[in-house]
Amino acid sequence: MIKIELRRLNDAFHMEARNEAGNTVQMDSSPEAGGSNLGMRPMQMLLAAMGGCSSIDVVSILKKQRQDLKDIQITITGEREKDATPSLYTEVHAHFKLFGDIDQDKAEKAVSLSVEKYCSVAKTLEKTAKITYSLEVIR
Template sequence: IKLERLDDAFHLRATNEQGNSVETDASPAIGGGGRGMRPMEMLLSSLGACSSIDVIDILRKMRQPLQDIKVTLNGEREKDKTPSLFTDIHIVFDLYGDLDVDKAKRAVDMSMEKYCSVAKIVEKTAKITREANVVAGKCNIASWFDFCNFAP
């Protein structure tokens, strides 16, 4: 990973060997311009992405017809400390498709307990809780705002 500074403040671009990139920035409270994700947001995103990849792979191996996945993460950090580490993280997995509920929940458990490397790092300082919701039916994956016409 290589980082390059994009302005005279905190706006950075991280690029991997394949040329994929993501932009980061600092909080406006310290002079950031809001032009990228903050590093701790990226950590939550990495946890969500890592576990999502696992869940998709596990459900595929279980021959479960996953049509889509939406993951929401919320983290609580230490107050008035530097560094301010995550102490609690809650992850909600919304799994769309005609899935066996027990298999779907098992896939989430397997990811978080066995496979997700990011979870294994983060759990050293934070309590990670999770829930899995299964929404049956056909989804229109292209329609993010009218997500499957369901209200999870």
């Protein structure tokens, strides 16, 4: 079982989440909704979680393929339902930048395996959103 504890940091919406290892992340709401922008919004955290999940997969797969990955950067964008409550993601796109001496076919295989098969966050999001991805290898 995963356990996350949240505590309120101010009299509005600034919250801190802590996992069992003591790692923390802060969340808040927008000023328009009464927050102070002192942390990521929960729906932004969901996109960040997909990026983190996919990056772990891709790094692991490329290591197993003995590829010389020097760095990885992922940009994730999401579109949410307009004028809906709750406002779910309908489209999510992840763009992967892989730095190093990496075979293009192996990079494409690693990214597709992550997004389409292994990343639990992407698999969760795909229930309401169309998930797309692109990649570039930068040598």
